[in-house]
Amino acid sequence: MTGSPAANPSAADLPERLAKHTVRYSDHGSVNWDDLTPMMQHYVAIKEEHPHALLLYRVGDFFETFFQDAITIARELELVLTSKDAGKAIGRVPLAGIPHHALDRYCTALVEKGFAIAICDQVEDPALAQGLVKREVTRVMTPGTVLEEGMLSASRNNFLAAVVMAADHWGLAYADVSTGEFFTTQSRSLKQLTQEVMRLQPAETLVPTNAPDIITLLRPGEPSEHLPDCLPRQFCYTLRPQAPFTQSEARQRLLQRFRLRSLEGLGCEHLPLAVRAAGGLLEYLEDTQKSMQVPLQSLATYTLSEYLVIDHQTRRNLEITQTARDSTFHGSLLWALDRTVTAMGSRALRRWLLQPLLDIEAIQARQDTLEDLVQDGNLRQILQQRLKQIYDLERLAGRAGSGTANARDLVALADSFARLPELAALVASAQSAYLKALQMVPPELEQLGQVLRSHLVDTPPLYLNEGNLIRDGVNDKLDSLRQQVAGDQQWIANLEAVERQRSGIATLKVGFNKAFGYYISISRAKAEQAPADYIRKQTLTNEERYITPELKEREARVFNLQAEIHSLEYDIFVQLRQQVGQHTDCIRRVAQAVAAVDVLCGLAEVAVYQGYCRPHMGQHRQIAIEAGRHPVVEQLLPTGFFVPNATALGADQSTGSGQALAGTQPRSSPDPDLIILTGPNASGKSCYLRQVGLIQLMAQVGSFVPAQAASLGICDRIFTRVGAVDDLATGQSTFMVEMNETANILNHASEHSLVLLDEIGRGTATFDGLSIAWAVAEHLASDIRACTIFATHYHELNELSGILDNVANYQVTVKEMPDQIIFLHQVRPGGADRSYGIEAGRLAGLPPSVIRRAKQVMHQIEQHSKIAVGLRRGSRPKSSPHKPSDDTVAEPVEQLGIFDA
Numbered sequence: 001m002t003g004s005p006a007a008n009p010s011a012a013d014l015p016e017r018l019a020k021h022t023v024r025y026s027d028h029g030s031v032n033w034d035d036l037t038p039m040m041q042h043y044v045a046i047k048e049e050h051p052h053a054l055l056l057y058r059v060g061d062f063f064e065t066f067f068q069d070a071i072t073i074a075r076e077l078e079l080v081l082t083s084k085d086a087g088k089a090i091g092r093v094p095l096a097g098i099p100h101h102a103l104d105r106y107c108t109a110l111v112e113k114g115f116a117i118a119i120c121d122q123v124e125d126p127a128l129a130q131g132l133v134k135r136e137v138t139r140v141m142t143p144g145t146v147l148e149e150g151m152l153s154a155s156r157n158n159f160l161a162a163v164v165m166a167a168d169h170w171g172l173a174y175a176d177v178s179t180g181e182f183f184t185t186q187s188r189s190l191k192q193l194t195q196e197v198m199r200l201q202p203a204e205t206l207v208p209t210n211a212p213d214i215i216t217l218l219r220p221g222e223p224s225e226h227l228p229d230c231l232p233r234q235f236c237y238t239l240r241p242q243a244p245f246t247q248s249e250a251r252q253r254l255l256q257r258f259r260l261r262s263l264e265g266l267g268c269e270h271l272p273l274a275v276r277a278a279g280g281l282l283e284y285l286e287d288t289q290k291s292m293q294v295p296l297q298s299l300a301t302y303t304l305s306e307y308l309v310i311d312h313q314t315r316r317n318l319e320i321t322q323t324a325r326d327s328t329f330h331g332s333l334l335w336a337l338d339r340t341v342t343a344m345g346s347r348a349l350r351r352w353l354l355q356p357l358l359d360i361e362a363i364q365a366r367q368d369t370l371e372d373l374v375q376d377g378n379l380r381q382i383l384q385q386r387l388k389q390i391y392d393l394e395r396l397a398g399r400a401g402s403g404t405a406n407a408r409d410l411v412a413l414a415d416s417f418a419r420l421p422e423l424a425a426l427v428a429s430a431q432s433a434y435l436k437a438l439q440m441v442p443p444e445l446e447q448l449g450q451v452l453r454s455h456l457v458d459t460p461p462l463y464l465n466e467g468n469l470i471r472d473g474v475n476d477k478l479d480s481l482r483q484q485v486a487g488d489q490q491w492i493a494n495l496e497a498v499e500r501q502r503s504g505i506a507t508l509k510v511g512f513n514k515a516f517g518y519y520i521s522i523s524r525a526k527a528e529q530a531p532a533d534y535i536r537k538q539t540l541t542n543e544e545r546y547i548t549p550e551l552k553e554r555e556a557r558v559f560n561l562q563a564e565i566h567s568l569e570y571d572i573f574v575q576l577r578q579q580v581g582q583h584t585d586c587i588r589r590v591a592q593a594v595a596a597v598d599v600l601c602g603l604a605e606v607a608v609y610q611g612y613c614r615p616h617m618g619q620h621r622q623i624a625i626e627a628g629r630h631p632v633v634e635q636l637l638p639t640g641f642f643v644p645n646a647t648a649l650g651a652d653q654s655t656g657s658g659q660a661l662a663g664t665q666p667r668s669s670p671d672p673d674l675i676i677l678t679g680p681n682a683s684g685k686s687c688y689l690r691q692v693g694l695i696q697l698m699a700q701v702g703s704f705v706p707a708q709a710a711s712l713g714i715c716d717r718i719f720t721r722v723g724a725v726d727d728l729a730t731g732q733s734t735f736m737v738e739m740n741e742t743a744n745i746l747n748h749a750s751e752h753s754l755v756l757l758d759e760i761g762r763g764t765a766t767f768d769g770l771s772i773a774w775a776v777a778e779h780l781a782s783d784i785r786a787c788t789i790f791a792t793h794y795h796e797l798n799e800l801s802g803i804l805d806n807v808a809n810y811q812v813t814v815k816e817m818p819d820q821i822i823f824l825h826q827v828r829p830g831g832a833d834r835s836y837g838i839e840a841g842r843l844a845g846l847p848p849s850v851i852r853r854a855k856q857v858m859h860q861i862e863q864h865s866k867i868a869v870g871l872r873r874g875s876r877p878k879s880s881p882h883k884p885s886d887d888t889v890a891e892p893v894e895q896l897g898i899f900d901a
């Protein structure tokens with residue numbers, strides 16, 4: 001498993017060092033270096049160079065592992081653990097082997113389990129080797145550096161991250177080797193760091209050995225005072241030597257890599273921690289990718305303030321990429337909005353949803369394009385048809401750049417390039433300046449596509465060393481070799497007919513097997529008639545097999561020529577692949593443009609079919625939504641079942657920030673900053689709350705929104721506190737989780753934030769809970785003045801609207817029937833005075849006797865309730881929202897005797 005701390009020793013002094021020491025070969029013992037066989041000495045030396053990785057060492061047709069690695073691999077992959085002779089004095093040591101053709105499958109399984117793997121392959125033909133076959137580590141695979149198609153999810157990035165810290169500042173770099181994205185940032189708040197790591201969900205995180213605190217901070221199950229919440233359950237980290245993370249070394253590496261004199265152009269010259277993280281990450285890639293080039297684009301520096309901040313709780317509560325209950329894609333916002341048709345578009349949409357924008361012009365540019373695509377259904381559909389024909393350019397370019405692409409990958413690239421001009425012409429024909437600006441077919445790619453098509457056959461095989469890759473007419477030598485081989489092949493093909501005639505044996509056959517190659521087969525009964533020049537090679541029950549000198553001569557020539565052809569074809573292919581590799585940056589730029597078109601077409605498609613509107617965005621703090629709907633619940637319910645509801649928050653007429661919706665009259669009074677939302681259980685409070693959050697988020701992504709009309713300001717953050725669960729991993733109780741989250745909101749919300757609170761204070765005694773809920777609502781409304789919706793079953797909170805001007809009461813209505821209630825799901829002004837919790841209990845199947853008793857108890861509680869009176873006695877005077885003086889603190893409320901008769 002990655003994560004064991006050790007620096008890589010220098011390889012140069014290994015033999016001497018090892019000669020003097022014993023070699024620790026497993027958890028169970030150690031051996032003397034000199035006692036090992038030469039192959040084992042080599043194995044151990046390589047293993048010492050890769051102490052973190054499981055070493056797979058090629059021996060014949062197998063990749064073998066020894067010592068502790070063998071025990072680990074046998075356990076993890078359920079392989080047979082056997083043993084191998086490691087030298088006379090040592091005897092047999094543990095061995096587990098993987099057949100070479102199944103390497104990918106087993107590597108996938110190991111990487112998914114979080115292991116790093118070093119692959120030590122034979123780098124010379126064993127038949128030509130003098131002594132020990134030459135072997136080298138050709139690849140180190142780790143969860144964050146895999147490129148193989150089968151190990152990656154098409155719809156999400158596979159990030160490798162690196163984190164450094166200095167005092168309370170931190171630097172974070174991340175890269176996706178398969179797509180070439182490479183970003184870095186630095187900031188101060190540790191909470192922000194954990195949130196950013198949560199957003200990225202890296203497959204692997206690099207941490208310098210001198211900063212193990214980072215692991216404590218980021219790993220789940222290790223409570224930290226900075227951590228409001230748990231991090232990914234499978235946090236996979238790798239400790240790395242410190243040197244590459246030092247400022248000077250990291251900076252130098254970045255300058256060299258991007259051939260620069262200063263990092264100014266990359267935007268990180270003055271961000272030392274961002275530079276250190278990025279340099280350390282780059283060094284790791286260079287170290288693990290060995291001979292392969294590290295296929296990264298240029299480094300982009302970003303600041304967290306460019307994006308709407310959505311913390312982990314909010315991402316979970318709003319179910320942006322997966323549901324909160326069972327972490328599935330189905331039922332998430334991404335599920336509801338993803339109508340992309342390419343893997344690039346699908347990944348881009350996920351990124352857009354996790355990083356909504358703050359810049360109103362950028363939002364409006366996306367909106368303008370969407371509007372065009374919404375209005376021009378024809379264009380949208382043709383664009384989507386064309387997009388479907390384009391392969392995953394980002395990852396194909398990545399594989400070409402790293403030298404792992406096969407011929408089918410290059411043909412897929414060529415096919416995609418061929419389709420780009422048509423897509424580009426469509427994009428250019430669109431009204432939108434945003435689309436027009438997308439550079440989709442640089443001339444160099446057109447030429448590259450032509451080269452690939454003219455060199456590669458239409459449907460090449462998967463493997464590169466079996467020929468049939470390169471077209472005729474590409475290379476004179478190849479053509480001549482093919483002609484020569486064709487002559488001999490034809491001679492062999494004709495041989496059966498020729499020999500039948502010569503021998504007079506009508507049943508004579510020409511066959512082929514791996515042991516002898518070509519042979520002539522005659523039944524035993526006719527063996528007497530075999531011509532004199534036949535040389536008997538094998539006798540079977542019913543047949544005799546022969547060869548002739550000429551057959552063997554021709555056969556040998558065919559084999560040799562074919563080997564020459566395969567090797568020449570491979571060389572030509574590698575040159576083509578290198579040529580493509582030189583264009584990876586350009587291909588990726590195109591891929592990003594294609595992805596953007598795909599995302600926008602998809603969003604336009606949803607907007608049309610779900611009846612979304614273009615929200616009016618402004619630099620104010622108003623949230624005005626007419627007939628808004630929850631984008632996901634609406635799609636999960638049968639058509640027409642979802643009840644739309646309006647929202648009006650934060651418009652301040654005195655400052656003129658309120659923006660009336662088209663077709664509506666300006667409001668006579670300003671909208672509240674805080675809404676107390678009450679209503680029966682299961683009436684739709686949480687749904688309404690989330691709907692407002694999702695509409696705001698979608699609007700800042702640039703999407704249209706599920707509403708009849710909307711006018712929205714730009715929010716700096718969206719906070720949510722919805723429900724609560726015990727967080728056993730960090731040892732926090734339900735109530736403590738709730739309080740931590742609430743504290744986070746109160747400490748960070750501003751008047752430009754949207755705060756959505758569902759049920760604060762439920763996890764403790766009623767009066768403690770109510771008091772906290774009251775004080776939190778009061779603080780949000782009068783001190784912070786953030787746009788807030790506060791859903792609660794504490795009906796006493798409705799009193800606040802009589803005290804603070806910027807608080808209003810809304811309720812989700814129900815219709816009371818004699819024996820049941822009907823949920824109308826309509827949000828209307830006014831506070832509910834009942835929760836109908838007992839009715840919900842009845843619907844859930846509580847026994848009738850319990851329901852009857854509950855009704856009696858409730859009646860008694862209602863008789864005795866003085867909570868509201870108590871709060872009113874100690875509450876703030878109704879005026880403009882402001883802090884009360886200390887002498888207006890609420891008096892203690894009388895305790896209820898609920899079992900009093």
Ligand SMILES: Nc1ncnc2c1ncn2[C@@H]1O[C@H](COP(=O)(O)OP(=O)(O)OP(=O)(O)O)[C@@H](O)[C@H]1O
Pocket residue numbers: 633641642643644679680681682683684685686687688825826
């Ligand atoms: N506007 C709506 N139109 C149609 N159905 C709705 C609407 N809002 C909510 N629902 C349905 O009602 C169910 C309950 O909604 P929700 O969980 O929001 O209730 P709640 O008031 O928060 O309940 P509780 O107070 O018990 O937590 C939802 O699962 C959804 O199917």
